[in-house]
Amino acid sequence: MTITFIFHGDLPGLLSVKPDHNGVVRHTTYRRASIKDMIESLGVPHTEIQVLRLRGDKISFEYIVQDQDRIEVYPPTPPCDVCKPSILCPDPLDSVRFVVDINVGKLAALLRMAGFDTAFPANATDNELAALSHTEKRILLTRDTSLLKRKIVTHGRLIRAIEPENQLKEVLWLYGQKNQLQPFSRCLCCNEKLVPVKKKEIEHRLLPLTKKYYHDFHQCTKCDKIFWAGSHRENMEKYLRIFEDIKPENAVNELFNQETD
Numbered sequence: 118m119t120i121t122f123i124f125h126g127d128l129p130g131l132l133s134v135k136p137d138h139n140g141v142v143r144h145t146t147y148r149r150a151s152i153k154d155m156i157e158s159l160g161v162p163h164t165e166i167q168v169l170r171l172r173g174d175k176i177s178f179e180y181i182v183q184d185q186d187r188i189e190v191y192p193p194t195p196p197c198d199v200c201k202p203s204i205l206c207p208d209p210l211d212s213v214r215f216v217v218d219i220n221v222g223k224l225a226a227l228l229r230m231a232g233f234d235t236a237f238p239a240n241a242t243d244n245e246l247a248a249l250s251h252t253e254k255r256i257l258l259t260r261d262t263s264l265l266k267r268k269i270v271t272h273g274r275l276i277r278a279i280e281p282e283n284q285l286k287e288v289l290w291l292y293g294q295k296n297q298l299q300p301f302s303r304c305l306c307c308n309e310k311l312v313p314v315k316k317k318e319i320e321h322r323l324l325p326l327t328k329k330y331y332h333d334f335h336q337c338t339k340c341d342k343i344f345w346a347g348s349h350r351e352n353m354e355k356y357l358r359i360f361e362d363i364k365p366e367n368a369v370n371e372l373f374n375q376e377t378d
């Protein structure tokens with residue numbers, strides 16, 4: 118069988134074979150296979166594909182390829198709504214939540230800093246990351262192509278950007294989350310939502326200068342850490358600069374500092 122694939126957008130860059138300058142790959146095989154398996158054998162994980170077209174019609178990943186098929190392969194067009202079902206993703210997510218692989222670990226901290234529910238399990242194996250993505254319905258973010266080829270991973274992103282700040286922009290842009298930022302509303306250590314706490318309830322834990330100069334505190338209900346606007350503001354502002362072109366009107370201006378700083 119000879120199948121012609123046309124890879125659009127930045128998908129040619131993910132191929133393990135060399136396409137022509139129009140992203141066209143002519144693939145010869147003797148094996149009957151689903152379109153998902155065939156495209157993944159060429160290097161592109163199924164999570165990177167939003168639409169497959171055969172003679173103009175949308176087809177699913179289960180389609181069994183036939184001789185002389187000519188298949189158009191499209192990457193996601195931002196903003197991607199992961200909460201809507203599609204032919205390729207019939208089981209939508211309930212909300213935009215993430216699980217992050219260690220190979221983009223700094224991205225996990227930035228997502229939490231921006232207020233997104235982000236799982237970042239320590240020492241997780243690929244099996245565990247894939248399972249977590251599946252059971253908790255989280256978007257799996259990684260630079261590991263093979264991890265995203267697993268069938269149970271329905272939503273994921275092979276992160277293209279190298280710098281963590283650009284990785285954050287890539288994710289917010291792709292999933293249309295630019296206006297959903299809630300900076301410093303979530304514990305950076307364990308992902309829980311922070312809640313306001315009265316100073317008198319926690320002042321025995323504060324260092325003298327913190328106690329003297331700061332009055333508004335938030336606390337993580339899980340790990341008990343205390344956060345306040347404070348002396349490490351400069352450091353936090355350095356990170357906040359990455360939000361400049363995407364900062365929403367209702368962004369929380371208050372910056373938080375950790376108890377242990």
Ligand SMILES: [Zn+2]
Binds near residue numbers: 306341
């Ligand atoms: Zn915590």
